[in-house]
Amino acid sequence: MPLALLALAIGAFGIGTTEFVIAGLLPEVAADFGVSIPTAGWLISGYALGVAAGAVPMTVLGSRMRRKHLLLLLMVVFIAGNAISALAPSYAVMMTGRIVAAFCHGAFFGIGSVVAADLVAPTKRASAIAFMFTGLTLANVLGVPMGTFLGQEFGWRSTFWAVVALGVIGFAGIAVLVPDLPRAASGGVLQELRVLRSGRVWLAVSMTVLGFGGVFASFTYVAPMMTEEAGFSEGAVSWLLVLFGAGLVLGNLLGGRFADRRLMLSLYLLLGGLAVVLAVFTLTATAPVPAAVTLFLLGAFGFATVPPLQMRVLDSAAAAPTIASAVNIGAFNVGNALAAWLGGLVISAGLGYTAPNWVGALMALGALLLAVVAGRLDRVPAAEATGAAVPVRVATPC
Structure with missing residues (x-):
């Protein structure tokens, strides 16, 4: 590098x-x-x-x-x-x-x-x-x-x-x-802004809001979940956060490598895996060792989605990527705020500190469904233009 x-x-x-x-x-x-x-x-x-x-x-x-x-x-x-x-x-x-x-x-x-x-x-x-x-x-x-x-x-x-x-x-x-x-050659600010009218760009941004937001539905309330449900002491929370951070580092690097090979397939597998980890977390959060392992996996799968999500936006706005890329960074924060709010709602409703994991799982599943839609849209132009079978590899980074 x-x-x-x-x-x-x-x-x-x-x-x-x-x-x-x-x-x-x-x-x-x-x-x-x-x-x-x-x-x-x-x-x-x-x-x-x-x-x-x-x-x-x-x-x-x-x-x-x-x-x-x-x-x-x-x-x-x-x-x-x-x-x-x-x-x-x-x-x-x-x-x-x-x-x-x-x-x-x-x-x-x-x-x-x-x-x-x-x-x-x-x-x-x-x-x-x-x-x-x-x-x-x-x-x-x-x-x-x-x-x-x-x-x-x-x-x-x-x-x-x-x-x-x-x-x-x-x-x-x-x-x-x-x-x-x-x-890169472009038509200036208007050309950059014009790309925001693209449905594919907003589809990619929506995947970011739901996909990465799913992580924060759970992580926002990780401290009370680990102490009240898993039985950790308050002093152990800092070490648990380090464990989560280690998962972030590993997931980020692996997510980049996977996305270089098969971008859309990476999104399908990683978003699906994230949804499963979050759903499982509702069960494992009641015991210390399984909770710690799942927290690490949450960090790994959660941040593994970041490179492919960002790459998807760049591909969707290839003619004017700069503003679309910045919008997607804002989308990560919008997703975090939305997920934290939704997680707080289910806790306030008396469903317990593990309930935000279900919120996160549903958000990740929603992102996966959007990814499937995006993958199908990628196939349409090629199929219409050639009448040939749809190729296996789509949305290759250009």
């Missing part, structure tokens, strides 16, 4: 760390600003909304820039947002910093996916995207625990200064290692 992918992965590591590490620092942040922990929790929601809201506008604003230059600009925004958070004298300023940092998130991963795919041979595009997303998965395994420890020992502001340093390293890596590739 080109060294340029390492630079993109470092940027992804910093962005993933700042997104998730705040969860481990809520008591410290709440005490410092004199707010309740639920109020401090809005710093997480504010970031998620910033990701969804900023993906397309940031991409459109930079549409006339070369992709490398836009990535550098996004890293500057990321550095500035985290510096604001580190210096924040009040909760409101802290929220502003979180939103500023979040605005670069969707565009960075959206444009980074396009750049990563362009850096390698056509048969390695999904693996290249997966390598970049490895930075995001490692953020859960390494960045969040280390950032939480740093914040608890030296104050939560030190964590955000460390993230600023990661942003500077990412900026330098992109500046030195990422080649200044020419932009």
Whole structure:
């Protein structure tokens, strides 16, 4: 893999760390600003909304820039947002910093996916995207625990200064290692936006909302599920999260390799496997060892879907992939928010902490059905044009 992918992965590591590490620092942040922990929790929601809201506008604003230059600009925004958070004298300023940092998130991963795919041979595009997303998965395994420890020992502001340093390293890596590739020929912003009228693009985006959202229906409530149902102590939850993160890393890399070989077949198998794991989790969540094993599998199958889902959107919007790619990154966050809300509803209805697993299973099954529809649509043009039998391999990455 080109060294340029390492630079993109470092940027992804910093962005993933700042997104998730705040969860481990809520008591410290709440005490410092004199707010309740639920109020401090809005710093997480504010970031998620910033990701969804900023993906397309940031991409459109930079549409006339070369992709490398836009990535550098996004890293500057990321550095500035985290510096604001580190210096924040009040909760409101802290929220502003979180939103500023979040605005670069969707565009960075959206444009980074396009750049990563362009850096390698056509048969390695999904693996290249997966390598970049490895930075995001490692953020859960390494960045969040280390950032939480740093914040608890030296104050939560030190964590955000460390993230600023990661942003500077990412900026330098992109500046030195990422080649200044020419932009693909397109009709500009209007051409990029026009691709959003495509039903196939929105079909692919909907698969992302349901497929990856299914993971968060369960994961959002993993702490009470593991303590109240499986019988783990509260102190064991952090190690369980590391186990989940290890599954994310493995699944991400394997998902990229599978997608390079057979994109649609990978989606069928991975989404189907995810639905099964979530359904089984409702049974295994009542015993410690089976619950831990299933949690690992949830991470593995869940993030294995990310490279093929992102690759599917790039294929569906091949003529103008940049904005469609950024929209799909926003779709991951929309799916997370929707799934967390639905999971909360079934818990509030008195169905127990394992009930969100059924919600996730149904969402993953819905994504699988959409994938089947997408696969059938892929066959239509070829069959109509040639009258020949439908080929086995479809939607090959171009």
